[in-house]
Amino acid sequence: MSEATMTIREMCDTYDVTPRTLRFYESKELLFPIREGQRRLFTKRDRARLQLILRGKRFGFSLEEIRQLLELYDIGDQQHTQIAKTYEVARQRLADMERQRDELTETIADLKEQLKWGERFVASMNKPKRAAE
Amino acid sequence: MSEATMTIREMCDTYDVTPRTLRFYESKELLFPIREGQRRLFTKRDRARLQLILRGKRFGFSLEEIRQLLELYDIGDQQHTQIAKTYEVARQRLADMERQRDELTETIADLKEQLKWGERFVASMNKPKRAAE
DNA sequence: GACATACTTGACGTTGACGTAAGGCGTACG
DNA sequence: CGTACGCCTTACGTCAACGTCAAGTATGTC
Incomplete structure (x- = not known):
């Protein structure tokens, strides 16, 4: 059974990205790994988000555009405020x-x-x- | 009836690009405008190529990739050497x-x-x- | 001749998406 | 104990695709 979280190296091997890329995405608020001491642990949610990021990139979306798309996906899960506005962004996309x-x-x-x-x-x-x- | 060639400004107005962009594409060998004195004149061929460039960009192709695609289109018109190789590139694309x-x-x-x-x-x-x- | 205009050629600046190198922390092994 | 990993942060470097600015040339026009 797959563990609940993955280290940065496991992530890199699984999704074929570099550590730098994952840290960069975190700094841009695309991923939110938790910390164990100073080390990052990537959750199931981070993995789902990363897949969407990689897919979005293949369509030429910028990271900022992808960040907006990810907001929408979150809404599907946990109902949030500002739904109507983000919904409009999504229809546009x-x-x-x-x-x-x-x-x-x-x-x-x-x-x-x-x-x-x-x-x-x-x-x-x-x-x-x-x-x- | 549309003239055979267009000035850089006519091109810019028609395709909504800047002069800088057209000169840049020329420097990258994507366009080959002829010269009248020191000025550029864009032919029908340049216009067709520019349309393909702009379309390609919307799909996230790099200019270098687009340049390769344009080679193929040329082959459709004037049969050239290296057909088999470029043909392979195109099937790949x-x-x-x-x-x-x-x-x-x-x-x-x-x-x-x-x-x-x-x-x-x-x-x-x-x-x-x-x-x- | 002075000036405007339309174009030209450098050459340096900018933005996004990372790469890469330098130096530090924490654990594990011999 | 040293040192070897694996990860961390900070910070400067890079590449594509132009933008922007400076300075020059040819053409018309008052």
């Missing part, structure tokens, strides 16, 4: 992401179209006029 | 983008799920136990 997805879908189609060209061309290079062997 | 799209779709679904919570909560805040007025 969601609309952005849907636009981005649609545009991405379109670009993929474009690119596939271009690749047809390359495909026929590459194929013709591998097949001389008449096959030998 | 395409796979990346499809993975990214799928993940984005999933994240959107997650986020919508969270928002249902917020929605019910916000609704309950606007409706006290029994309506007054």
Whole structure:
């Protein structure tokens, strides 16, 4: 059974990040590891948040934007104040992401179209006029 | 009818970028405006490339990555050498983008799920136990 | 000729997201 | 006891993608 908390090294190995990155995220208030003496212990909540951070980054969100998104996820768990406002932020983000997805879908189609060209061309290079062997 | 070339200012107004950005892209070999004396003239090809640059940026591609993508688009037009290699780069990019799209779709679904919570909560805040007025 | 304007080329500044190096603390081992 | 880890903080370094500022050139225009 997985332990309740993880050390910084376990975190690094698990999620393929450096200690510096985790400390940096803490300093930016994206993670809130507890302390045992002077050492950090990362909870299940920190791990869930880190996964969302890494995912967000892959979409080009800035850390500050991700921090706002994380606020929303917290609200899902523990009902908080300021819900209406943060809710608006989230609707906004969601609309952005849907636009981005649609545009991405379109670009993929474009690119596939271009690749047809390359495909026929590459194929013709591998097949001389008449096959030998 | 649109002229064959555009000045740097026309480009800036059309695509909402700064002169500095266009010169920077030229220095990085993303654009190749011709010269009339010392001034730049941007061709139709430059405009097509700029659109792809701006689109690429929205997906978080680096300028260097975009430069590689642009090479591919050139191949679609004027058949070039090194096709097989660049073709491979493109298949790679395409796979990346499809993975990214799928993940984005999933994240959107997650986020919508969270928002249902917020929605019910916000609704309950606007409706006290029994309506007054 | 003086001036405005539109463009040019350096060159240094800025921001975000860390990398990296220096020096200190606490425990564990030989 | 020394020293070897593993972690800590502080602080300066780096890279991409431009912004910003200074100084120069060509063209028109009063």
